[in-house]
Amino acid sequence: MTTVERPxxxxxxxxxxxxxxxxxxxxxxxxxxxxxxxxxxxIRASGTELVTVALRRVDSTATMGGGLLDVLTRxxxxxxxxxxxxxxxxxxxxxxxxAREAFGTSWVKLEVIGDDRTLLPDAVELVxxxxxxxxxxxxxxxYTTVDPVLARRLADLxxxxxxxxxxxxxxxxxxxxxxxxxxxxxxxxxxxILDAGIGTASDATLAMELGCDxxxxxxxxxxxxxPVRMATxxxxxxxxxxxxxxxxxxxxxxxxxxxxxxxxxxxL
Amino acid sequence: MLSRRxxxxxxxxxxxxxxxxxxxxxxxGMQVTLYDPAPGSGAAYVAAGMLAPVTEAHFGERTLTxxxxxxxxxxxxxxxxxxxxxxxELGYRTEGTLFxxxxxxxxxxxxxxxxxxxxxxxxxxxxxxxxLRAREPLLAPRLRGGALAPDDHQxxxxxxxxxxxxxxxxxxxxxxxxxxxxxxxxxATGRVVVAAGCGTAALTGVPVRPVKGQILRLRAPGGAxxxxxxxxxxxADGRSVYLVPRTDGEVVVGATVEERGDLDVTAGxxxxxxxxxxxxxPELDEYALVEARAGLRPGTPDNAPLVGPLPGRPDVLVATxxxxxxxxxxxxxxxxxxxxxxxxxxxxxxxxxxPDRFDMTxxxxxxxxxxxxxxxxxxxxxxxxxx
Numbered sequence: 001m002t003t004v005e006r007p008x009x010x011x012x013x014x015x016x017x018x019x020x021x022x023x024x025x026x027x028x029x030x031x032x033x034x035x036x037x038x039x040x041x042x043i044r045a046s047g048t049e050l051v052t053v054a055l056r057r058v059d060s061t062a063t064m065g066g067g068l069l070d071v072l073t074r075x076x077x078x079x080x081x082x083x084x085x086x087x088x089x090x091x092x093x094x095x096x097x098x099a100r101e102a103f104g105t106s107w108v109k110l111e112v113i114g115d116d117r118t119l120l121p122d123a124v125e126l127v128x129x130x131x132x133x134x135x136x137x138x139x140x141x142x143y144t145t146v147d148p149v150l151a152r153r154l155a156d157l158x159x160x161x162x163x164x165x166x167x168x169x170x171x172x173x174x175x176x177x178x179x180x181x182x183x184x185x186x187x188x189x190x191x192x193i194l195d196a197g198i199g200t201a202s203d204a205t206l207a208m209e210l211g212c213d214x215x216x217x218x219x220x221x222x223x224x225x226x227p228v229r230m231a232t233x234x235x236x237x238x239x240x241x242x243x244x245x246x247x248x249x250x251x252x253x254x255x256x257x258x259x260x261x262x263x264x265x266x267x268l
Numbered sequence: 269m270l271s272r273r274x275x276x277x278x279x280x281x282x283x284x285x286x287x288x289x290x291x292x293x294x295x296x297g298m299q300v301t302l303y304d305p306a307p308g309s310g311a312a313y314v315a316a317g318m319l320a321p322v323t324e325a326h327f328g329e330r331t332l333t334x335x336x337x338x339x340x341x342x343x344x345x346x347x348x349x350x351x352x353x354x355x356x357e358l359g360y361r362t363e364g365t366l367f368x369x370x371x372x373x374x375x376x377x378x379x380x381x382x383x384x385x386x387x388x389x390x391x392x393x394x395x396x397x398x399x400l401r402a403r404e405p406l407l408a409p410r411l412r413g414g415a416l417a418p419d420d421h422q423x424x425x426x427x428x429x430x431x432x433x434x435x436x437x438x439x440x441x442x443x444x445x446x447x448x449x450x451x452x453x454x455x456a457t458g459r460v461v462v463a464a465g466c467g468t469a470a471l472t473g474v475p476v477r478p479v480k481g482q483i484l485r486l487r488a489p490g491g492a493x494x495x496x497x498x499x500x501x502x503x504a505d506g507r508s509v510y511l512v513p514r515t516d517g518e519v520v521v522g523a524t525v526e527e528r529g530d531l532d533v534t535a536g537x538x539x540x541x542x543x544x545x546x547x548x549x550p551e552l553d554e555y556a557l558v559e560a561r562a563g564l565r566p567g568t569p570d571n572a573p574l575v576g577p578l579p580g581r582p583d584v585l586v587a588t589x590x591x592x593x594x595x596x597x598x599x600x601x602x603x604x605x606x607x608x609x610x611x612x613x614x615x616x617x618x619x620x621x622x623p624d625r626f627d628m629t630x631x632x633x634x635x636x637x638x639x640x641x642x643x644x645x646x647x648x649x650x651x652x653x654x655x
């Protein structure tokens with residue numbers, strides 16, 4: 001029988017990532033959002049404290065409080081630059097260094113895409129890039145496949161977390177291989193952040209129930225018909241999954257087991 | 269004697285909005301001066317000119333959609349009047365727009381949007397692939413489906429600007445081709461309308477940001493008209509694209525939407541736009557690629573324009589932030605501003621467009637509240653609920 005390490009059930013259940021402490025275990029991406037106003041509302045509704053932004057999609061042009069970076073500043077969330085769009089280790093390393101200059105943070109969500117149709121990561125380039133960025137002092141959060149062996153290699157070379165895809169980016173398919181995700185969870189000691197594939201709230205809950213430390217999602221909120229409502233749902237979903245994971249669920253049974261036993265019933 | 273009592277209006281910015289404001293003010297009898305170092309050289313120079321209240325209707329933007337519908341309704345008269353007064357052709361076309369989906373994933377996304385649009389009562393008619401190709405035989409046979417939005421029309425923004433320039437000249441507007449670096453440089457008399465697109469932010473402090481768009485222009489071979497009549501837009505393997513045919517042979521292919529303020533044309537953007545265009549209408553491969561440009565849309569936090577008095581400066585109006593919808597909104601914004609200047613009475617349509625509707629000051633800038641409903645805009649204070 002496998003033992004499940006129960007997360008603490010207290011209110012002070014904090015999420016430690018890269019030496020920083022977060023109360024929220026939900027990380028939001030900004031891609032696909034239709035307006036800065038909706039993004040701001042969604043961020044606030046989600047309760048997130050960490051938001052990822054593609055360096056290639058923004059610049060720091062003065063915008064009088066109207067731009068994406070202004071929104072993040074006003075919401076008081078930490079910025080997590082990502083290397084979305086990079087296809088080689090060399091590109092990703094350069095992009096991460098530019099992000100460090102532009103945003104003044106050495107954190108990077110490392111994405112090295114290996115295939116245009118599935119947007120799955122290129123494992124070889126990913127490891128190469130992670131190695132160089134860790135050596136360069138970055139806090140590296142790599143987007144990876146649900147491969148326990150690759151996850152261990154990434155953790156071993158100094159990544160601050162691993163971020164397996166539940167399903168292809170933007171697909172909304174949820175977690176297509178829950179068992180593999182559990183294997184991955186047990187193979188590393190660093191935080192596991194489910195990244196990509198989330199379509200709706202139950203997907204995020206499942207990720208947390210399977211033992212993930214946090215969930216990163218973008219499209220599920222930004223492309224929802226009502227992003228603010230979905231952001232609220234995701235906040236509750238992640239909290240629910242975290243609580244359930246620590247609450248010690250009952251075993252699955254083949255047959256029923258009455259919750260109220262027959263013995264001792266008064267005969268009427 | 270009469271002219272002394274006329275308001276003296278200074279308009280900053282001679283894009284379509286500034287030009288149309290100047291024209292509408294002038295024909296209401298006002299003395300108008302218009303400043304722009306390079307009239308018509310901004311976003312309008314690259315814009316495709318889609319008049320698209322229906323296919324631009326997106327989730328969570330009911331207020332804006334209602335405004336676009338009201339604006340589009342003014343186009344037939346506006347176009348007729350402008351063409352009549354100037355004798356110029358605007359490239360105004362009313363064949364309608366076909367929205368197409370290349371793959372089954374694209375179709376699922378598109379159907380979700382059409383359902384929303386039809387629920388709003390907007391005219392969108394889904395069409396099978398055969399029905400699409402009966403209307404436009406050059407569409408790719410592998411398209412999975414589409415829809416007709418008959419009320420989404422088009423105009424050529426470059427012709428529009430040329431006609432508006434002729435109209436303001438004929439109406440006696442004084443044109444000053446000098447830049448305005450600060451409002452203090454302007455004459456101290458009369459009222460000021462700032463319609464300077466992205467430049468309005470630096471002049472007034474309103475929250476307008478550049479949203480870069482890269483856009484291509486193709487030309488049909490042999491000087492012929494393009495082989496299709498409708499505006500065609502849609503999704504091609506997850507890429508958004510539109511194709512706007514002009515009678516003179518031009519086809520506009522657009523456009524990227526980037527949170528950037530530079531004007532570089534990138535290889536990747538050209539590649540993606542052409543790939544999507546060619547996937548939807550394969551014949552375009554044979555067209556000449558004659559222009560690749562970038563422009564900066566004036567974006568606002570909620571994608572709706574900023575039209576109305578500048579906070580603390582009742583003598584200054586702003587008319588900017590028209591984002592993706594500047595051409596369709598031109599007649600409406602111009603009339604709303606000109607009427608306000610002429611009568612001092614604000615049309616109810618202006619209520620949701622107030623330039624000070626955003627609180628940009630600090631951590632409590634959520635006017636609706638976390639977890640707000642499906643239509644946050646309509647419940648905001650000062651906004652008119654739309655049906």
